[in-house]
Amino acid sequence: xxxxxRFYLQLTFTLLVCAFLIVPVVLSVLAGVTExxxxxxxxxxxxxxxAQVWDTYQMTIWRSIAIALACxxxxxxxxxxxxxxxxxxxxxxxxxARVFEELLxxxxxxxxxxxxxxxxxxxxxYRAFRGxxxxxxVGHVLFTLPFMxxxxxxxxxxxxxxxxxxxxxSLGAGMRQRFFGVVIPNAASGILAGALMVVTLSxxxxxxxxxxxxxxxxxxxVGLADAYASMxxxxxxxxxxxxxxxxxxxxxxxxxATQTSRTRVRL
Amino acid sequence: xxxxxxxxxxxxxxxxxxxxxxxxxxxxEIHPGETLVLLGPSGCxxxxxxxxxxxxxxxDAGGRVLFGDDDVTDLPIEKRGVGMVFQNxxxxxxxxxGENIAYGLKIRKMPAAERAARIDTLLEMVHLQGLGHRRIxxxxxxxxxxxxxxxxxxxxxxxxxxxxxxxxxDAKLRETLRADLNQLLRKLGITAIYVTHDQGxxxxxxxxxxxxxxxxxxxxxxxxxIYYRPASEFVADFIGTMNRVSGVTRVGHLQIPAGIVPLxxxxxxxxxxxxxxxxxxxxxxxxxxxxxxxxxxxxxxxxMSTFFMGDRTRLLVxxxxxxxxxxxxxxxxxxxxxxxxxxxxxxxxxxQLPVQHFSGETRA
Amino acid sequence: MFAVPGMTLFAAFWLLPMxxxxxxxxxxxxxxMAYLAVVTNRHYFWxxxxxxxxxxxxxVATLAISxxxxxxxxxxxxxxxxLLLAMLTFPLAFPGVVVGFMVIMLxxxxxxxxxxxxxxxxESLVFAYSLAxxxxxxxxxxxxRVILTVMAAAEKLDPALEExxxxxxxxxxxxxxxxMAPALMPALISxxxxxxxxxxxxxxxxxxxxxxxDVLPMAIYNEFTSYANFAMAxxxxxxxxxxxxxxxxxxxxxxxxxxxxTA
Numbered sequence: 069x070x071x072x073x074r075f076y077l078q079l080t081f082t083l084l085v086c087a088f089l090i091v092p093v094v095l096s097v098l099a100g101v102t103e104x105x106x107x108x109x110x111x112x113x114x115x116x117x118x119a120q121v122w123d124t125y126q127m128t129i130w131r132s133i134a135i136a137l138a139c140x141x142x143x144x145x146x147x148x149x150x151x152x153x154x155x156x157x158x159x160x161x162x163x164x165a166r167v168f169e170e171l172l173x174x175x176x177x178x179x180x181x182x183x184x185x186x187x188x189x190x191x192x193x194y195r196a197f198r199g200x201x202x203x204x205x206v207g208h209v210l211f212t213l214p215f216m217x218x219x220x221x222x223x224x225x226x227x228x229x230x231x232x233x234x235x236x237x238s239l240g241a242g243m244r245q246r247f248f249g250v251v252i253p254n255a256a257s258g259i260l261a262g263a264l265m266v267v268t269l270s271x272x273x274x275x276x277x278x279x280x281x282x283x284x285x286x287x288x289x290v291g292l293a294d295a296y297a298s299m300x301x302x303x304x305x306x307x308x309x310x311x312x313x314x315x316x317x318x319x320x321x322x323x324x325a326t327q328t329s330r331t332r333v334r335l
Numbered sequence: 336x337x338x339x340x341x342x343x344x345x346x347x348x349x350x351x352x353x354x355x356x357x358x359x360x361x362x363x364e365i366h367p368g369e370t371l372v373l374l375g376p377s378g379c380x381x382x383x384x385x386x387x388x389x390x391x392x393x394x395d396a397g398g399r400v401l402f403g404d405d406d407v408t409d410l411p412i413e414k415r416g417v418g419m420v421f422q423n424x425x426x427x428x429x430x431x432x433g434e435n436i437a438y439g440l441k442i443r444k445m446p447a448a449e450r451a452a453r454i455d456t457l458l459e460m461v462h463l464q465g466l467g468h469r470r471i472x473x474x475x476x477x478x479x480x481x482x483x484x485x486x487x488x489x490x491x492x493x494x495x496x497x498x499x500x501x502x503x504x505d506a507k508l509r510e511t512l513r514a515d516l517n518q519l520l521r522k523l524g525i526t527a528i529y530v531t532h533d534q535g536x537x538x539x540x541x542x543x544x545x546x547x548x549x550x551x552x553x554x555x556x557x558x559x560x561i562y563y564r565p566a567s568e569f570v571a572d573f574i575g576t577m578n579r580v581s582g583v584t585r586v587g588h589l590q591i592p593a594g595i596v597p598l599x600x601x602x603x604x605x606x607x608x609x610x611x612x613x614x615x616x617x618x619x620x621x622x623x624x625x626x627x628x629x630x631x632x633x634x635x636x637x638x639m640s641t642f643f644m645g646d647r648t649r650l651l652v653x654x655x656x657x658x659x660x661x662x663x664x665x666x667x668x669x670x671x672x673x674x675x676x677x678x679x680x681x682x683x684x685x686x687q688l689p690v691q692h693f694s695g696e697t698r699a
Numbered sequence: 700m701f702a703v704p705g706m707t708l709f710a711a712f713w714l715l716p717m718x719x720x721x722x723x724x725x726x727x728x729x730x731x732m733a734y735l736a737v738v739t740n741r742h743y744f745w746x747x748x749x750x751x752x753x754x755x756x757x758x759v760a761t762l763a764i765s766x767x768x769x770x771x772x773x774x775x776x777x778x779x780x781x782l783l784l785a786m787l788t789f790p791l792a793f794p795g796v797v798v799g800f801m802v803i804m805l806x807x808x809x810x811x812x813x814x815x816x817x818x819x820x821x822e823s824l825v826f827a828y829s830l831a832x833x834x835x836x837x838x839x840x841x842x843x844r845v846i847l848t849v850m851a852a853a854e855k856l857d858p859a860l861e862e863x864x865x866x867x868x869x870x871x872x873x874x875x876x877x878x879m880a881p882a883l884m885p886a887l888i889s890x891x892x893x894x895x896x897x898x899x900x901x902x903x904x905x906x907x908x909x910x911x912x913d914v915l916p917m918a919i920y921n922e923f924t925s926y927a928n929f930a931m932a933x934x935x936x937x938x939x940x941x942x943x944x945x946x947x948x949x950x951x952x953x954x955x956x957x958x959x960x961t962a
Contacts, residue, residue, distance in 0.1 A: 071777075078771040082783065085768055085842065090786050092801035095811060099804070106809055146708060149701035168702070175713050177947045179900030181916055182720070182936035183713065185923065189723050189933065190716035206712050213705070272794040274903040279923075289903070293796045296907055301809055308800060315792050323785075391862055412865045419866040425859035429881040438877075439867030483863075490867060 097312070099305035117306035121295070125307060128291035129314075135201060135287060136270040139208045143266050146209075147216035148259060152251060154217070155224035156233075165221075172217060175210040180275025183210060187280065199282050207276040212269050216262035223258030224251070257325070264322045268315060288314075339368040339526045340403050340493040342388060347398035349383050357383045359550045360398065370520050370527045372541030374534060376573070379547040381530045382498060388528060389496050390415040402493060418492030422499040424483045426471045432458075432482050433467035439490035457485040460519070477508045484516075488523075495520075495527040501536065513539055534574050538562065546570050565686065577616050578660050584611045593654035594634035597682040613687070619649070619663040621684035625677045634678040636660065638670050652676060720933045727930025734934050743918060743935065749830070750915040754898035757834060758891050761841040766887065768842075769849030788843045795840070795903020802836040802908060803827045828908055836904040841894045848893075852886030885953045892950035896943040915939055 100118065103111035154165040175183045184207060192198050229251065236250045252259075274289040281290050288311060295304045341364065348360040358380040365371045373381035386392040387400060390412035394400065400408045407415055426435050436457055437450045445453070458464050461481040466474075474482065480500055487495060500516075501509045517540055520527050531537055537544050538558040546553045546561060546569075554566040565571035582591035586609060589596045596615045625631045636652040639659050650670055651659040662678065670676065725731040737743045772784060790798070806812050806827040817823035826832050856879060864874045902916040909917060915935065923932040 075775065078767065078775075079777075082768045082771055082787075085764060086783055086786050089790050089839065089842065091811065092804040093789075095804045096800065146705045150705035153701035171709065171714075172705075173947075174717075174944075177896070177944050178717075178940035179902065179916060179936065179943060181900070181902055181919055182717075182940045185919075185933060185936050186716035186720040187712065189929070190712075190719050209708065210713050213709075217705075268792055272792060272797075274794040274796050275900075278902070278906070279920075289794045289796055292794075292800070293903070293907060296796065296800050296803070301803075304800060305804075308797060311797065319789065319792055389866065391865075412862070413868050413870060416868075417866060419863065421859045421863060423857075423859060425857065425863035427860060427864070427878060429877075438864070438869075442868040442873065486863075486867070 093312070096305045096308050099302050100309040101306070102302065105301050105305070117300075117302045118309070120303055121307045121310060125286075125288075125291045125295070128286045128288045129310065131201065131286065132271050132288035135205055135208060136267045138205055139212055139270040140263055140266050142205070142209050143213050143216040144259070144263070147213055147262070148220055148252070148255070151217045151220040151224060151255075151258075152229075152247070154221055155229050169214070169218070169221075172214040176214055180207075180211065180273075181279060183207065184276045184279030199284065201285050204277055204280050204285055204287065207280050208270045208273055211273060211276060212266040215265045215269060216259075219261040219265070220255050220258040223255050227254045229254065260325050261322070264318055264325060268318045268322070271311075271314060271318075339524055341365060341367045342403075342494060342526065342528075343399075343401040344384070344387065344394075345399040345401070347384075347387055347394040347400065349380075349387060349392060349398075350395055356550055358387075361552055363545065363552070363555075365526060365528060366542075367526055368524045369542040370529060370540055372537040372544045373528065373530045373547060374532070374537040374541075374544050374573075375547035375553075376532060378549070380550040381532075381545075381547050383550075384547070385496055385498055385528060385530050388494070389417055389419055416490070416493050418487030418490060418495045420480075420483050420487050420495070420497045420500045422502055424479045424503075426479055426482055426486075428471050430471070431467065432463070432469045432471065432474070435471065435482055436467075436486045436489050438486065443490065453489060457489055460488070461485045462515070476504050477512055480504065480512060484519075493526070495525050497527065497529045499530055499532070502531070502533070509536075516540065538574075546573060548573075563686075571616060571686070576619055576661055578619060578622070579614055579616050579658065580654065580656050580660065581612065581614045584609050584613050589613055589615045591634070591654065591656065593636050593656070594678075596634070596680055596685060598685060598687065616686045617680045617684050619661040620647075621680060622660065622662040622664075623679045623681070624650075624662065624664055624666065624668075625679050627675060627677045629677070631677075631679055633680070634660075636676055636678060638672055638674045638676055640672055641670050650676070652678065654678075721937055724930055724934030724937055727928070727934070729930075733930055734938065736931065737915075737935060737938050742913075743915075746913050746915045746918040747938075749913070750899055753830065753834060753837065753914065754895050757837040757841055757898050758895045760834075760838060761845050761894050762887055762891050764838075765842050765845035765890075766849050766883075769846045770853055772846070773850045773853035787846055790839060791843045791847075793840065795836075795901055795905075796907045798836050798840050799904045799907025801839060802832050802904075806832055806835065832908050833905060833914070836908060837898045837901060840901075840904070841898065844897075845890045845894060848886055848890040849883070852883050856882055889950040889953040892946045892953075896946035896950070899946070900939060900943045 098109065099105040101113055101115065102109055103114050103116075150168075154168055157164055187203070187207060188198075191203070197203055232250050232254060233246050236246045241249065272289060273287075274293070277287050277290055278293065281287065286294070292304070292307055292311065295307045343365070344361060344363040346360045346362060347358065348356065349358040350356045361384070363384070373384055375381050383392065387394055387398075390400075390407065390410055394408065398408070399406060402415070412419075427438065430438065433451075433454045436454050437445075440450045440453060454467055455464075458467060461484055463478060463481050463485070466478070471479065471482075480503075483500070501512055504512065513536060520540070529537075529540055538561075541558060543555060543557055544561050545555050548569050554561060554570045556564075556566075561570060561574055565574060565577075571577050580589070580591050580596060582589045582596070584590075584598065585595075587598060589598055596617070598615065623631075627635070634654055636654040636659075639651040639653050641651075642649040647663050647665045648668070648670070650662040650664070652662055653659050660678070724733055727733050729736065732739070737747050768787070772780065772787075790801075793801070804810055806825060808823075808825050808827075810825065810827060813823035813825050826835075860878050860882070861874050864878050869877065900916065901914075902920070905914050905917050906920070916939065919932050919935045919939065922928040922935065
């Protein structure tokens, strides 16, 4: 297939942009497994930096995973019923739904810094709460909740939930049966998309967490900032490498999930 | 208005990226000033053919497109000087009606005053006087289509190409616009190529019709040719409704369970060959209802259902074949389900396909 | 009934604390005037201005770059395209700190550019810790987002409009300006607004690259941690919040959705 000059110029530009984005990632991954970055690859391949990161920051990794999973559970329990309520109220297009979505998006629209400050001001005096992982969890939930509600709501709207429920009701199903037998299964693709999004966002959340954390409640991104500031380049790189290894499968799963839901037949 | 152009397609074929051929090599000649209709079901290649003529697609190697004496095969659409009307109008939403119409003129650098005059002339031509300053989203479907037409005509194209222009409109509007369009095309005398899947539209508008099927031309002819003398089973089925009855040939007629159907010698297989299985076809409006007891009745059947349609009545009659015979009559009368009825088909109305197209066996 | 847990959570942990924050902003030594400090106080004023200018510059650059790339990818098919797209959108998941680190890898003391310029010119170019580095960092997290939006908008373009323009004689450049650009404008404005809001509120990147750059989020952070000036920190963060919210409201009004994320 022949291409014009314009095509090749645009392709080159695109490749340059791509290089801009990817080259540092590649460098960072290399740095994480090289003896001495300054010397370069010739200094040898090693996992000692990764080991060092594991020794020093292991807890942050487990904490991030724990918080992400807890966050997922909370957003599922809170967000799915909320989306359901919005979807049922005039098919999800009412002013009420819009206002709700608007409100829920506030912790996302407003810089994390502000949200975190507000939380500290309001609850900072409760020492036990302030110093626990729960405090951080609250911040994460506020930030990720709209990302669960939105896709679930979207799927519920498009599958014409009201009609399905009416059909189920006409066959005798009560509210609980309808919710678990009709609503949830049909919203599954939205729930999955939301879940992946919530977990990914929680693992990478920094702005709120940095303000809320204490030395005993450091998460992975907080640890990263610590490492970048105080450790060797190689250590920071190795730490970043671990982070990338955690999120790449999530991103791939999200890609796969959106692709399969696109081919789903609409009612 | 413009010197009209003849168009020739020579051995033009089109295969798309996935390997499936959209168009087998076809030869087509369009006479100056005629309105040629490309008719067929979706996927038959009619839109592809139009786009080849327009210059939006290029034919596979070996195909050539000629406008008059000029070979335009390698020219893209911007350089072919055609006027095109799209199915969903494709009006520019960021421009007013007048700006849309004058777009082609602006590109050709016509001075503003002249443009304004042309806009007015065109608006009058399509009965949209005074709407030049309207925004596109304020127009109805019919108005939008007229603007699209005016826009295409503004540049005085050598040929007008219309891609199912009326399909997006509702039935009543379609009929009105169809009449207007017909009048306009006749008046302008411009060469026009019109794509549609609606056979009624095709027969109303076309000087000649090209019936297409799966990338090939099934038949070219005037509307009367196509309707009264379909060249293949496909064309016969596609245009109008067609009755089919199978039986055994005898001298001068076809013997079917319910009676006889006359066969004209001129139509082929009745030439002396008897005792062959054959199929005869005839249109519902050609069937006559005759009283049972006269000698004129050649077929007998039981009425299955009746549909009164105001200007005519449609009857479904069981003649012992697999499919009921459809009869359309303008006679005033009332027929009841279960009633025995006598039918007759005049000889001239019976069609037979050429021998090789006989289905041969009786449908079971 | 279904909304109760969600709304209680939201009220308890965001709405009420936010309202309280507004109050806190007004109980400092300067009282409610603290809210005007962003314009009255030189230090904060420049902080705000540099934040807005930086974000503006990033927005313009991002729109230009991402439109070119996004349109190109949307309209062309070639082997390796999906890999290219995956690579271009991969950084979407990076938190601001990681982006900052990427900038350091490119332009820090041991960065790629530093090493290359040292080899070529004898003097290494290090700009990670300056405004330029911040600019590059903001560009890094903005480009992937806008590419996706542009591609989505380009997909919705009606090809018949372009064909109609071409049938009337327009060359590709005219088709772009007369038909495509107007159709893409709402998407561009809305994603530009989101880009702007994200840049204004970005903290992680500035934190990682921080030395002397003082964008507003950093100023707020310093007020809070270094000076324990809670009232000022509160007031400034409310102001920051209002700015980003307005930008996003603009984006939403043009596109019906706004999904910013932090950096």
